Amino acid sequence: MHNEQERIISMINQIAENNISAGDESAVATIVAGHVKKFWPRRMKNMLKDYIEQGGPALHPAALQAGKQLFEESKA
Amino acid sequence: MLQHFDPNKDYGTPASLSEKQVTLEIDGVEISVPEGTSVMRAAALADINIPKLCATDNLEAFGSCRLCAVQIEGRRGTPASCTTPAEQGMKVSTQNEKLAKLRRNIMELYISDHPLDCLTCPTNGDCELQDMAGAVGLREVRYGFDGANHLDAPKDTSNPYFTFDASKCIVCSRCVRACEEVQGTFALTIDGRGFDSKVAAGQNESFLDSECVSCGACVQACPTATLSENSLIQMGQPEHSISTTCAYCGVGCSFKAEMKGDQLVRMVPDKAGDANHGHSCVKGRFAFGYATHKDRIRTPMIRDAIDQPWKEVSWEEAIGFAANRLKSIQYEYGRESIGGITSSRCTNEETYLVQKLIRAAFGNNNTDTCARVCHSPTGYGLKQTLGESAGTQTFDSVMKSDCVLVIGANPTDAHPVFGSLMRRRLRQGASLIVADPREIDILKTPHLGDSVHLPLRPGTNVALINALAHVVITEGLEDTDFIAKRCEPEAYAKWRAFIAESRNAPEAVEDVTGVPAESVRQAARTFANAPNASIYYGLGVTEHSQGSTMVMGIANLALATGNIGREGVGVNPLRGQNNVQGSCDMGSFPHELPGYQHVADPMVRSRFEKVWGVTLDDEPGLRIPNMFDAAIAGHFRGLYVQGEDIAQSDPNTQHVEAALRALDCLIVQDIFLNETAKFAHVLLPGSTFLEKNGTFTNAERRINRVRKVMPPLSGKEDWEVTVDLANALGYPMNYSHPSEIMDEIALLTPTFTGVNYEKLDKHGSLQWPCNNEFPIGSPIMHVESFPTLEGKGHFAVTEFVPTSERASRRFPLLLTTGRILSQYNVGAQTRRTENQVWHHEDKLEIHPHDAEERGINEGDWLGISSRAGQTVLRAHISKRMQPGVVYTTFHHPGSGANVITTDNSDWATNCPEYKVTAVQVEKVSQPSEWQKDFAANHQRQQKLLSEAGASSGE
Secondary structure (H helix, E strand, O other), X not given: OOOHHHHHHHHHHHXXXXXXXXXXXXXXXXXXXXXXXXXXXXXXXXXHHHHHHOOOOOOOHHHHHHHHHHHHHHHO | OOOOOOOOOOOOOOOOOOOOEEEXXXXXXXXXXXXXXXXXXXXXXXXXXXXXXXXXXOOOOOOOOOOOEOEEOOXXXXXXXXXXXXXXXXXXXXXXXXXXXXXXXXXXXXXXXXXXXXXXXXXXXXXHHHHHHHHHOOOOOOOOOOOOOOOOOOEEOOOXXXXXXXXXXXOOOHHHHHHHHHHOOOOEEEEOOHHHOEEEEXXXXXXXXXXXXXXXXXXXXXXXXOEEEHHHHHHOOOOEEEEEEOOOEOOOOEEEEEXXXXXXXXXXXXXXXXXXXXXXXXXXXXXXXXXXXXXXOOOOEEOOOOOOOOEEOOHHHHHHXXXXXXXHHHHHHXXXXXXXXXXOOOOHHHHHHHHHHHHHHHOOOOXXXXXXXXXXXXXXXXXXXXXXXXXXXXXXXXXXXXXXXXXXXXXXXXXXXXXXXXXXXXXXXXXXXXXXXXXXXXXXXXXXXXXXXXXXXXXXXXXXXXXXXXXXXXXXXXXXXXHHHHEOHHHHHHHXXXXXXXXXXXXXXXXXXXXXXXXXXXXXXXXXXXXXXXXXXXXXXXXXXXXXXXXXXXXXXXXXXXXXOOOOOEXXXXXXXXXXXXXXXXXXXXXXXXXOEEOOOHHHHHHHHHHHOOOOOOOXXXXXXXXXXXXXXXXXXXXXXXXXXXXXXXXXXXXXXXXXXXXXXXXXEEXXXXXXXXXXXXXXXXXXXXXOOEEXXXXXXXXXXXXXXXXXXXXXXXXHHHHHHHHHOOOOOOOOOHHHHHHHHHHHOHHHOOXXXXXXXXXXXXXXXXXXXOOOOOOOOOOOXXXXXXXXXXXXXXXXXXXXXXXXXOOOEEXXXXXXXXXXXXXXXXXXXXXXXXXXXXXXEEOHHHHHHOOOOOOOEEEEEOOOXXXXXXXXXXXXXXXXXXXXXXXXXXXXXXXXXXXXXXXXXXOEOOOOEEEEEEEOOOOOHHHHHHHHHHHHHHHHHHHOOOOOOO
């Protein structure tokens, strides 16, 4: 059974793994970021942000980069 | 209605599709008809109605009754007009003394062996034999009635829905031919010869014991009372009928609800129906008894907590109670703490209103629909590749297909009327490729072409579709012209490089899929070389952790072989429920407003805001599984569920139940106290499809009218309840009829701008897009271009990422779940009908090898354990499964099939992975702990319901 944070980590890692053929890590991260932006609710985005601020240890590298990319964008 | 024929008239033989016309003269009347039209049909088109018994216009001419004999100038004898094609210059006489005598003699023979009990006969007033006796002027039966006859032939009453009274049979073979030609089951035959010939089911079995699937085609074809609906026998002839749309599967069959006052006598498939052309299945044709079942919830009910008895209250009190609870939750926990779930069983108008209520009155985008758990990957995958979240064809398109690829779908069980059409095409010689872990029934279809079964392991769809595409590309079978003209080149180049990699070759993935490489190569060649090749898929594609990837893989294959944009080809998702397509179209998903318009698009939002008079949230809302997680975490506390049973249909039941228990306010609107309602605080009575007006959109994007044939039991149609709830929440909604809701949908949804009730009534149905560009709809999509930015199809790279759910030493078998013909979805409707006779419990199908290893015999109780939970079902030993794979259905709540399914889901959409669960199976002697709890809770909740003075449950 997932708690919310476990669910978010597993969801974003799964998105990264399933788009692994998109190119290098940065290309994968762009796809992951686009997906999260388009489909995730505010609350889950915020939880992802909190988790990344804690280092995001369980995140796939492309997912971590995607998260960072996303929150840089939202700051801009 | 705009029709090229009168659906209420029987023209005797099917229409010819020839474009060449021939002109002939019948009884002095000149008429031009398409070449190949029978003389009988030509005459009928001129309103010259030649007597007939064995002919009917949905069956090929048979020429056995001889009643339709005519005379043709220059020809000898009296040929049968049903089997004689009209020819240029032909001169036909249908009435003269010789023909009249011949017909009277024939009728005299028929009637000499027919019970003369017309006044007490069930079809009195609707009997073709009676009509023909009148038409030919039969006045006497010179043979008497004392000779050998069939008047004592026994009745077969084994089928719960119809009776076979052999004493009334004239052996015209219409039932036998309907079973063959229309249904494609071949359950009936004529046994014996001459005087001894009789209609026989199966191997001279009863109808119930035979292969008969109870579709009703034989009953409809019968010109006498030999095959009659039991409801007709009990109630007598209907006095009016209303055309409407079936509320079962995504085929969306049109029916005539034949009525006596507000009582439904029978449902007769409508010949004018564009989806079904007069055919039906056991569910739509017969399983409507649930609508008047004693379990129906008739009165609104409320309670403070789920362990308290229900209290019957007025509509005003129930709506007021619900609104106050929702408002106080939002006041305490914030705007995003509540949400709702729209229903794929309700109408477009109702679904539209529920998502509008959530977005406009709740003020958030926490709306989702049960399509989340079935076809959400279709929405995602087809939008990414073809630019629109919908199938590309009509059902009729299959009749022009030369190769049919069926992946993860079981059309003869789950979409039976379309399954029959597909079978008809296969009998004409189209090739069949089936990719499915099970040997499904469509593979048994007799046909002239070849058929290939690719029995893949559950969870390996993407590896298989990639291997098929690999063969197409590496063997030079792609349609280079189509790709150059219609597809985006950069995406194609990228995909081509990926798919050509040797790791995607059939030989490389053979160990993964379990399918011999040579079979894959053969299938790919058959598919790519066919002039028209089509793909049909179902939940066996979508309900996987790579469901969206697989949908894109299917679109890739269709694009690469140029099989998009004309009849006979295309990508065809077979939708599970009646209005899955519609509920998605109507903006049920949390990220999209109606018409798949994203909530983050300010232009889109501003159009809605102007009409709805509110500011809309620009962020997507929660999906169903996220709602459950948030409920358990305590952030999400109120839920409005219209016409869905998430407690039974969603995966990992124990997780769902924990989430529902955590809610402060669960409002369930349903026709029964379903499993979800057992956790509810407010129970609002729902209305069946017979009790309301609206529209459903079927799997071919066809918008069909649903018409009210009887008043709602509880006094309100479902859309009226949503309107009341919105008003009670302080958001005004004012509609006096669903047509006004459709007008608003058309105003805001670019693909629906041309849709309105007047046009629907005129044309019968409309396939969206229906707008200025396509004023009477779009049967085939993407004919000229794709609705993408540059108008091109997009190939998508489809990496195969195996599911994390794998067989292991602890859980060595893979469970896959599915459906059966006689039951529908969670079974709430069909379990309350006589359909129970075919499937009164869910069983676990297990291969003989796996059974033998575990000492399992047919009918043994089996404990099935997964990492999510345990349940107990009876064993059914079957070779339809491969060794290592087990199968069950989820139609009965006590089976707990979803106690064992996990919360694994599709990477893009969170569609649950129902089709792959690693399990262990062992013999047990008692129900699982969950089942014991379920039974106890069921009893407790039924008691609480009965204490409210409401109807008692199952």
